[in-house]
Structures are given as C-alpha cells and as structure tokens.
Amino acid sequence: MDTFRPDLYRDPDLVAGLAAKIAGKAAQIGRKVKIMHICGTHEHEMGRHGLRGLLPENVEVLAGPGCPVCVCDQLYIDQAIALSQEPGVILASFGDMLAVPGGVPLEGERRGDVRMSLLDARARGGDVRAVYSVFDAVRIAHENPDKEVVFFSVGFETTVVAVAALLLRGAPAELSILEANYYTPPATRLLPSLPGFDIDAFLLPGHAAAVTGIRIYEHLPREHGIACAAAGFEPVDQLAGILAVLRQIAAGEPRLENAYPRVLAEDGNVKAQEKLFRVFELVPKRWRGIGVIPESGFDLLPEFDRWSARERFKGLLPEARREGEHPRGCRCAAVTLGQSKPSECPAFGAMCTPDDPYGPCMVSGEGTCRAWYLYGAGDGSLEVRA
Amino acid sequence: MRYERIKMAHGSGGGLTLELIEEIFAPAFGMGELADAALLEDGSGRMAFTTDGHVVKPPFFPGGDIGRLAVAGTVNDLAVMGARPRYLTAAFIIEEGLAIGDLARIARAMRETADEAGVAIVAGDTKVVERGRGDGVFIATAGVGFVPEGRDVGSHRLVPGDVLLINGTLGDHGMAVLSRREGFELSLALESDVAPLNHLIEEVFAAVGDELHFMRDLTRGGLAAAANEMVRHGPFGVRIHENKVPLQEDVAQYAGMMGIDPLLVANEGKVLFAVTAGAAEEALAVLRRHPLGARAAAIGDLVRQPAGRVVVETPYGSRRLLEMPVEEQLPRIC
Numbered sequence: 001m002d003t004f005r006p007d008l009y010r011d012p013d014l015v016a017g018l019a020a021k022i023a024g025k026a027a028q029i030g031r032k033v034k035i036m037h038i039c040g041t042h043e044h045e046m047g048r049h050g051l052r053g054l055l056p057e058n059v060e061v062l063a064g065p066g067c068p069v070c071v072c073d074q075l076y077i078d079q080a081i082a083l084s085q086e087p088g089v090i091l092a093s094f095g096d097m098l099a100v101p102g103g104v105p106l107e108g109e110r111r112g113d114v115r116m117s118l119l120d121a122r123a124r125g126g127d128v129r130a131v132y133s134v135f136d137a138v139r140i141a142h143e144n145p146d147k148e149v150v151f152f153s154v155g156f157e158t159t160v161v162a163v164a165a166l167l168l169r170g171a172p173a174e175l176s177i178l179e180a181n182y183y184t185p186p187a188t189r190l191l192p193s194l195p196g197f198d199i200d201a202f203l204l205p206g207h208a209a210a211v212t213g214i215r216i217y218e219h220l221p222r223e224h225g226i227a228c229a230a231a232g233f234e235p236v237d238q239l240a241g242i243l244a245v246l247r248q249i250a251a252g253e254p255r256l257e258n259a260y261p262r263v264l265a266e267d268g269n270v271k272a273q274e275k276l277f278r279v280f281e282l283v284p285k286r287w288r289g290i291g292v293i294p295e296s297g298f299d300l301l302p303e304f305d306r307w308s309a310r311e312r313f314k315g316l317l318p319e320a321r322r323e324g325e326h327p328r329g330c331r332c333a334a335v336t337l338g339q340s341k342p343s344e345c346p347a348f349g350a351m352c353t354p355d356d357p358y359g360p361c362m363v364s365g366e367g368t369c370r371a372w373y374l375y376g377a378g379d380g381s382l383e384v385r386a
Numbered sequence: 387m388r389y390e391r392i393k394m395a396h397g398s399g400g401g402l403t404l405e406l407i408e409e410i411f412a413p414a415f416g417m418g419e420l421a422d423a424a425l426l427e428d429g430s431g432r433m434a435f436t437t438d439g440h441v442v443k444p445p446f447f448p449g450g451d452i453g454r455l456a457v458a459g460t461v462n463d464l465a466v467m468g469a470r471p472r473y474l475t476a477a478f479i480i481e482e483g484l485a486i487g488d489l490a491r492i493a494r495a496m497r498e499t500a501d502e503a504g505v506a507i508v509a510g511d512t513k514v515v516e517r518g519r520g521d522g523v524f525i526a527t528a529g530v531g532f533v534p535e536g537r538d539v540g541s542h543r544l545v546p547g548d549v550l551l552i553n554g555t556l557g558d559h560g561m562a563v564l565s566r567r568e569g570f571e572l573s574l575a576l577e578s579d580v581a582p583l584n585h586l587i588e589e590v591f592a593a594v595g596d597e598l599h600f601m602r603d604l605t606r607g608g609l610a611a612a613a614n615e616m617v618r619h620g621p622f623g624v625r626i627h628e629n630k631v632p633l634q635e636d637v638a639q640y641a642g643m644m645g646i647d648p649l650l651v652a653n654e655g656k657v658l659f660a661v662t663a664g665a666a667e668e669a670l671a672v673l674r675r676h677p678l679g680a681r682a683a684a685i686g687d688l689v690r691q692p693a694g695r696v697v698v699e700t701p702y703g704s705r706r707l708l709e710m711p712v713e714e715q716l717p718r719i720c
Contacts, residue, residue, distance in 0.1 A: 012629075012701045019702075048647075050704025123391045235702060354712035355401045356388045365645060375706040 040366020077102030103322025213268025289333030399606025
C-alpha cells in the first residue's frame with residue numbers, strides 16, 4: 001500500500017507533469033480562475049513547497065476559513081484563561097492555541113491593542129499545559145487525581161472525533177471538556193452568500209472530508225455552479241485537485257469530485273460520524289471575524305454533561321463577549337475569508353510576527369499569515385515581509 | 387524588548403533569543419560582534435573563550451546524555467571559531483534526589499567525550515537545589531582553546547559564491563530527544579548525533595586552509611537559525627537546495643508526522659561550513675572520509691540576491707523562504 005509514501009507524492013517528475021497539464025487547461029479556459037481552499041494544511045504545504053509558483057498566471061489559489069484556531073471565538077479563549085486561573089485546575093490545550101489572543105486587554109504589555117492569551121495566563125501562574133490530543137489530558141488527569149483537568153477542545157470535525165470516542169468509552173471524573181469545536185461544511189454555505197464572492201472552485205479539505213465524506217458539499221456545484229474537488233496535501237495531491245477543478249471549469253460542468261481517493265471514501269468515515277453524533281449535537285456557533293453560522297459547532301449532548309466544563313464550572317466562566325473580534329488594525333477577519341492577503345495587512349511582519357503575534361492568523365500552525373511569513377506567498381515572490 | 391516577562395521561546399535559539407542577547411546582555415556587557423566564542427588577544431596569540439548551559443530533558447537520551455552534550459557542545463563552539471579546544475570547566479546544579487549512580491554516569495560520559503576531543507576538564511563547582519527546582523541536573527560549562535597562527539574564519543570572511551557544506555544528516559539530535567519525551571514516546575530507533583567535531587574540523591583546515599571562510603555548529607534552531615544569522619552579516623542571501631539536504635529516513639518520517647521541519651531542529655554533531663567554490667569538492671571529500679562526515683553534502687551557497695533572506699529551492703523548481711525558527715520548536719533539547 002503506497003497511501004502514505006511521501007516520496008511518491010512529492011515526486012518532482014509527477015509534479016512537473018501535473019503543472020504542465022494545469023498550464024494547458026488554464027490556457028484553454030483563457031480567463032482568470034479563482035480557487036479557494038478551506039484548510040490550513042493546504043496553505044502551509046502550498047507555501048512550504050512553493051506550489052503557487054508552479055501555477056499559470058491566470059490561476060489563483062486563495063486561503064479561506066481553514067484554521068480552527070483562527071476562527072475560535074475569543075469568548076472561548078477568555079473562558080479557558082479564566083479556568084486556568086482557578087486554583088486546582090490544569091488547563092490542557094493544543095500548543096497552537098496557547099498564544100492566541102482572546103478578548104481581555106493586557107494593559108502595559110508590549111505594543112498595540114494586546115489581548116491576553118493562555119501563555120500570558122501561564123506567565124501569571126496558571127497551570128496551562130500543551131498537549132497533542134485529548135488522551136494526553138486523560139493521562140494528566142490520572143497523574144493528578146487531586147486536580148481538575150480541563151481539555152480546551154479546539155478543532156474541526158477531524159479532531160473532535162477523538163473526544164467523542166473517549167467519552168463513549170468513559171473518561172476520568174476529574175476531566176472536563178471546554179468545547180470550541182467547529183464544523184466546516186456549513187461555512188461553505190455562508191461563503192457564496194457574501195458580497196463580492198467570486199470564487200470559481202473549492203479545493204475541499206481531504207482530511208476533514210475523510211470524516212464527513214464529500215456529499216455534504218453537494219450544494220456548491222448544484223446551487224452555486226462552483227467546481228469542487230477534495231484534495232490531499234502533498235504537492236501531487238494538491239496539483240491533482242487543482243487540475244480536477246480546472247477540467248470541470250473548462251468543460252463547463254462543475255461537480256463534486258474526489259481527487260484524493262487513496263484516503264477519502266465518498267461517504268467519509270461512517271463509524272466516526274456515528275460516534276461523533278452520539279456525543280455531540282450541531283449548534284449555531286460564532287466564528288471569529290465571521291459571525292454566527294447555524295449548525296456549525298459541536299456541543300456535548302445533555303447526557304454527556306458530566307464532562308462539560310461549562311456545567312462543572314458554571315458561574316466561574318465569563319459569559320460576555322468582549323468588544324472587538326480582533327485587535328485593532330488586525331485584518332484576520334478579511335484574511336480568514338480570503339478577502340485580503342496577509343501582505344496587505346499593515347500589521348503583517350511589522351508588529352505581527354510568529355514570535356510576537358498580534359492576530360490569531362499569525363499564531364497557529366494552520367494560520368494563513370503565519371504560512372506567508374514563514375514561507376513567502378508560495379508563489380516565489382519572497383518579499384512579503386514588511 | 388517585545389515582552390515584559392521571559393517566555394519559553396526566549397530560549398528557543400530563534401528570534402526572541404537573539405533579541406534577549408542583543409538588547410539585554412550585549413549592551414550590558416559591552417560586547418561587540420556575537421559569535422560562538424570570544425576571540426581574545428594576549429600578545430602571544432589568540433584565545434577562544436566560551437560558555438554554555440545545558441538543560442536537556444531527559445538527561446539520558448538515545449545516543450548520549452547531558453554530560454556528553456555539555457562537553458561536545460563546548461568543544462564545538464570553540465572549534466567553529468577556528469580554535470583548538472584545550473580546557474573546560476563544569477558547574478553542576480543538581481536537584482535533590484538525583485541518583486548518585488546517574489551523576490557518576492554523566493561524569494564518566496564527560497571524561498570519555500573530553501578524551502575523545504583531546505581536552506581536559508580542569509575545574510568545577512557543585513550546587514544542590516531543592517527537589518522540584520531542577521530537572522535532575524543542569525550543567526554549565528566554560529571552555530578555552532587557542533587559534534593557530536594565521537587562521538582566520540568568521541562572518542567577516544563570507545562572500546557571495548561561497549559554498550555551504552554540512553557534515554551529515556540534519557535533525558537527528560532534536561528528534562531523538564523528542565522521541566524519548568513524555569507523551570511522545572516512539573518505537574523508532576532515533577539516535578542523537580552528539581559528538582565533538584574538533585578533529586573533523588582540523589582535517590578540513592588541513593585540506594583547504596584559508597579557503598575555509600566560516601563555520602557554525604547547527605545546534606538550537608538548526609540550519610534555519612544558523613543560515614538566518616549568516617545573512618545578517620552582509621549584503622548577501624543564503625540559497626539552500628532542499629533535495630541536497632541529507633536526512634535520515636526515520637527522522638524525515640517522524641518529523642513529517644509531528645509537523646516539524648528538520649531544517650529547524652537541533653543537532654549536536656553537525657557543522658555548517660562556508661568554503662570557496664574552488665575548495666568545495668576537496669573539503670567535501672575530506673569530510674566524507676571522516677566517520678563523523680560520511681553523509682556530508684553541499685547543500686547551497688551564498689547568493690547576492692535576495693540579500694538578507696534564506697531561500698529554499700524546492701525539488702520542483704519553486705522557491706520558499708526559510709525563516710528564523712519561532713516559538714518553542716521542541717523545548718529543552720540541549
């Protein structure tokens with residue numbers, strides 16, 4: 001089985017062949033084509049391999065809302081921070097989340113409109129630990145039976161499955177879950193309704209679709225005439241996805257295509273979906289910088305309330321959302337929607353760097369600004385830093 | 387300073403570490419050019435002098451331990467300045483409860499590594515702190531060496547056209563330590579590359595002499611930190627050919643799995659050489675004949691444009707930036 005053979009999916013000859021085919025299709029289409037992906041891993045791998053530099057001039061790939069850390073409502077961050085300051089509480093979070101500013105202003109620190117992050121909470125004595133999965137949080141709970149361990153559950157449908165699997169088989173009583181989990185497909189319902197939306201095609205997220213399947217995106221070609229291909233992340237995978245949507249556009253037949261068949265079944269992972277919806281229900285959730293999207297978030301079903309941090313720490317959690325989704329001058333909202341390039345933000349590279357991020361898109365390993373800062377725009381133009 | 391309190395990232399070897407050095411220590415001590423060791427004149431010759439702190443967790447890791455790391459790291463800091471390392475000192479900050487057997491094992495490793503490098507450990511100090519105030523043992527070292535007459539390496543000699551060589555695979559140390567860290571345990575047989583490189587470096591000097599312009603040991607922050615520090619020194623950039631960078635298959639795989647770029651990972655037995663284009667082939671041949679350089683490679687060069695940047699050419703003919711590492715790549719690995 002060669003499913004995970006990076007040497008094959010990074011093969012320079014295969015890449016060159018696909019790039020040539022893409023150039024041919026793009027010439028045939030003869031007009032500007034805008035493709036949006038909605039996955040931070042797509043953006044990072046695109047930058048790391050310089051893939052935009054392999055595309056013809058009339059094909060543009062834009063980053064959409066694909067970073068769970070970037071869209072996480074600042075209220076959840078404030079709640080996690082508040083819990084971390086409670087005596088006897090260990091707050092376990094993905095490392096990506098630690099430096100993301102919430103909504104609480106930090107007076108007198110650094111420059112600009114600085115908001116408190118979990119790292120700031122840790123520097124103020126909070127017991128904040130970086131973990132790789134909810135199972136690390138379980139281990140911490142076993143090792144600290146006299147403490148409350150709160151897992152800050154951030155992520156899309158891919159990461160939340162692990163939490164569902166854990167709670168179904170039973171978790172330690174000292175563990176609780178602070179849900180900040182988002183469901184991507186509903187965001188693709190919102191995007192086409194935004195003013196000025198002119199995207200011709202979506203590159204759908206291969207890993208997320210491996211859980212949800214791709215049928216959930218059927219409305220895109222059907223209702224909006226948008227070409228769609230679910231794609232993987234290696235250079236060959238991404239270019240195959242781009243070629244697939246260009247072929248659809250050239251033929252004038254937008255549809256839903258699986259360009260990642262080595263991993264992705266069209267129905268997704270049915271077992272995982274079943275587990276997911278035995279534990280979580282879909283609720284309206286606020287996406288940072290975007291607004292409330294119906295049925296776009298996961299909350300625990302009432303029968304799992306005993307592991308809900310919101311239930312357990314009722315009264316201790318801040319409920320009011322602070323003013324201002326993002327710090328002043330930060331364009332993360334427009335960047336998240338693909339309406340602005342990171343390099344067009346005045347803070348980018350100047351007062352907002354990965355060492356000292358100002359907005360969430362610079363913090364996360366999935367964030368578009370961070371990818372552009374670290375790798376350049378991915379198109380060979382290397383002067384994107386301010 | 388961008389922060390009012392120390393963050394873990396101030397120890398990452400990346401931009402915040404540099405900021406700490408350039409804005410706090412260098413002005414306070416009135417230090418000039420910053421390098422791996424200071425070069426001091428006393429009339430009879432040049433002496434290299436350096437100091438280093440070691441806080442690796444866990445203290446024993448596949449391929450080495452904190453003792454070998456402390457000696458090799460200090461020796462290498464001196465050797466990359468063109469010095470022949472001679473004397474080391476070591477101060478131990480020991481946590482209450484550390485097994486005496488472990489301490490003896492660390493001391494033995496230090497002696498063995500010192501013998502391997504041909505240096506003597508000539509003074510030391512011991513302090514004990516309460517349980518919970520240290521991770522077993524921290525070691526602070528100092529080292530001196532002497533630069534032979536006529537030898538001149540350093541950032542002032544870097545010029546566009548210089549070829550960049552490394553003596554082997556990147557990322558081995560950082561990934562080996564990470565593979566033994568709590569929560570990351572893996573069954574892969576990764577081993578640290580920790581080793582004193584002074585003899586290897588002497589052989590390169592013997593072969594190409596003055597054609598060797600610059601060396602840097604690729605510790606914290608890996609190649610990314612070293613290359614970015616290089617381009618701060620002049621109107622030139624660094625170009626890296628990604629497919630020329632040697633990687634062990636297991637390291638590449640594990641790093642890929644963890645989403646870590648091996649170019650940013652620490653090494654403890656790798657040095658980056660800048661040599662003239664004319665001498666590159668010979669230097670490479672010398673490296674490859676040495677046991678610590680079997681997989682040596684020419685991985686890039688100094689270019690005029692874009693100045694101030696490190697650019698990676700991908701195997702696909704596209705380009706990307708390689709930035710200074712940010713945040714805690716892998717905390718406490720050296």
